[in-house]
Amino acid sequence: MHIPDGFLSAPIWMSMWIIAIVIVGYAVKRTNEKLGERHVPMMGVLAAFIFAAQMLNTPVAGGTSGHMMGGVLAAVFLGPFAATIVMSTVFAVQAIFFQDGGITTLGANIFNMGLIGTILGYYIYQGIRKVIGGEKGMLVGAGVAAWITLMLGAIACAIMLGASGVVPLGVALPAMAGVHVLIGAIEAGITVVVVGMVLRSRPDLLELQKI
Amino acid sequence: MELKWWHIGLIIALVLAGVISPFASSLPDGLERVAIDHDFIELGEGHEVMHSPMPDYVVPGISNETLATSLAGLIGTLMMFGLVYGIGKALKGSSVERDKN
Numbered sequence: 001m002h003i004p005d006g007f008l009s010a011p012i013w014m015s016m017w018i019i020a021i022v023i024v025g026y027a028v029k030r031t032n033e034k035l036g037e038r039h040v041p042m043m044g045v046l047a048a049f050i051f052a053a054q055m056l057n058t059p060v061a062g063g064t065s066g067h068m069m070g071g072v073l074a075a076v077f078l079g080p081f082a083a084t085i086v087m088s089t090v091f092a093v094q095a096i097f098f099q100d101g102g103i104t105t106l107g108a109n110i111f112n113m114g115l116i117g118t119i120l121g122y123y124i125y126q127g128i129r130k131v132i133g134g135e136k137g138m139l140v141g142a143g144v145a146a147w148i149t150l151m152l153g154a155i156a157c158a159i160m161l162g163a164s165g166v167v168p169l170g171v172a173l174p175a176m177a178g179v180h181v182l183i184g185a186i187e188a189g190i191t192v193v194v195v196g197m198v199l200r201s202r203p204d205l206l207e208l209q210k211i
Numbered sequence: 212m213e214l215k216w217w218h219i220g221l222i223i224a225l226v227l228a229g230v231i232s233p234f235a236s237s238l239p240d241g242l243e244r245v246a247i248d249h250d251f252i253e254l255g256e257g258h259e260v261m262h263s264p265m266p267d268y269v270v271p272g273i274s275n276e277t278l279a280t281s282l283a284g285l286i287g288t289l290m291m292f293g294l295v296y297g298i299g300k301a302l303k304g305s306s307v308e309r310d311k312n
Contacts, residue, residue, distance in 0.1 A: 001242045006258030007251070028302070035303040044296030045220035051291040052228035055268055055284055057236040064244040065236035085302075089295050098287065099259065099266035157242060167249045175249065179241040202216055 005102030009164035017107030027084035066183030071117020079210025080122040087114035112153040121149035146191040147184040154180035228284030233277040
């Protein structure tokens with residue numbers, strides 16, 4: 001779902017850059033206030049894992065492939081704001097070094113594939129986790145948050161394409177949502193498996209203070 | 212040297228990026244599929260603002276595609292770890308300094 005340069009009109013990509021800068025700037029401020037010694041390697045490992053996982057496109061229906069985004073996964077371990085820094089750095093490196101996603105559209109990509117998962121996804125996860133409780137709550141919360149936020153990212157992407165006049169919104173919205181239903185299932189599946197494996201082997205790693 | 216949890220995490224990421232990634236699907240992703248089906252995929256071609264050193268996760272100049280992808284994956288994964296670890300260190304450093312004051 002990395003939007004390349006050329007897909008979005010200037011008013012849209014500029015607006016998304018401004019929104020991304022404001023939110024990431026706030027995340028840096030919050031993280032700066034709270035980050036502890038044990039968070040640092042966790043941030044590095046999550047960035048490395050999410051970068052690697054995003055290379056692993058899996059075929060879904062109709063001659064299409066998809067890969068995980070990882071925003072909810074990062075937020076489950078780190079909390080919304082430290083996870084925001086991880087995800088934003090991943091998308092910046094992908095755009096600069098690997099031509100995956102544009103430079104003009106980096107703000108939009110950080111928003112759609114990063115911030116929706118790290119921030120909104122984190123609060124969806126926490127809400128479900130508290131209602132259900134225990135390890136089951138964590139796994140269900142992480143999976144549901146991962147699926148919902150991947151879908152919302154696809155919908156946000158469709159709205160930006162529509163607003164850019166590239167394709168009518170009435171066309172983009174069902175097309176983007178439809179194709180991402182299964183990709184969202186990949187997102188949810190990998191997020192649940194990783195959280196579940198860490199719960200079995202090193203549950204203490206899930207107890208870092210959430211930032 | 213004792214193997215710490217984050218060494219294991221980094222090794223898993225390196226295996227995914229270095230060993231598994233050459234076998235990933237090269238079919239269009241969700242957005243590319245919609246762009247192809249609705250005839251706007253060409254908008255994204257030739258409008259690159261800059262040229263990346265390893266476009267499409269391939270190290271240029273290596274004729275073996277598997278190796279070129281694998282190397283790009285390893286370089287990218289190590290770069291991600293180092294960069295975000297460094298950012299984390301820098302942010303933590305500034306919070307410790309403020310605590311002292």
